[in-house]
Amino acid sequence: MTPKELKQILQALVEHGVNELTLETPDYKLTVRRGGEVPVVAAPQGVAAPVPAPVPVPAQAPAEASPAPAPLEAPKPQEEGHPGYVEVRAPIVGTFYRAPAPDAPPYVKEGDRVEKGQVLCIIEAMKLMNEIESEVSGTVKKILVQNGEPVEYGQPLFLIQPV
Structure with a gap:
């Protein structure tokens, strides 16, 4: 999985209001949670390491487990804090x-x-x-x-x- 694909998945999670995503393969288990909890990524040897939310460990994900990224819209100028920019x-x-x-x-x-x-x-x-x-x-x-x-x-x- 490339960093760009990972960014698209994270963006899709935020845009669709998904609070948790878990991917499992024979080599790893990846859990991404949004909110106050700190997710834990279990290594193959069973060692757990905390990971700051919402940054997941980059890894190969099965195609069927990955949510489809939302289509990207053209950015619009921000009207609230910086009109015209x-x-x-x-x-x-x-x-x-x-x-x-x-x-x-x-x-x-x-x-x-x-x-x-x-x-x-x-x-x-x-x-x-x-x-x-x-x-x-x-x-x-x-x-x-x-x-x-x-x-x-x-x-x-x-x-x-x-x-």
Whole structure:
């Protein structure tokens, strides 16, 4: 399972109000729970390790056990907090990085023009580097997170003025 597929499954769980998902194979058991409980992932040897919600352990899932991801809609400008801007939100919990390496230039700066699908940042989750892409073409008006900060699922990262 790729990080992108995992993000789609997590997004479908949230969109459809699913609070728990369990996948079992001969090699592992994966349980994802939303809410106040801390899920436990049992390793093959029977050792249990706590996992912060809602980040599951990436693993191969049987095709019939995976919920179909919801069709993605075109992002709409946020009318409440930032009229006319599209908020790019964190699709996963992790650590926000503006550049691919500490000594590299940032992917984008405020005022930069971006295209739909262009990489804006990286979120590191469970030692995996997940590239976060722009949902729209436009101008980066504000970067809402500092480099190296932890981010939560759904937290706004960027404000983009669409064109």
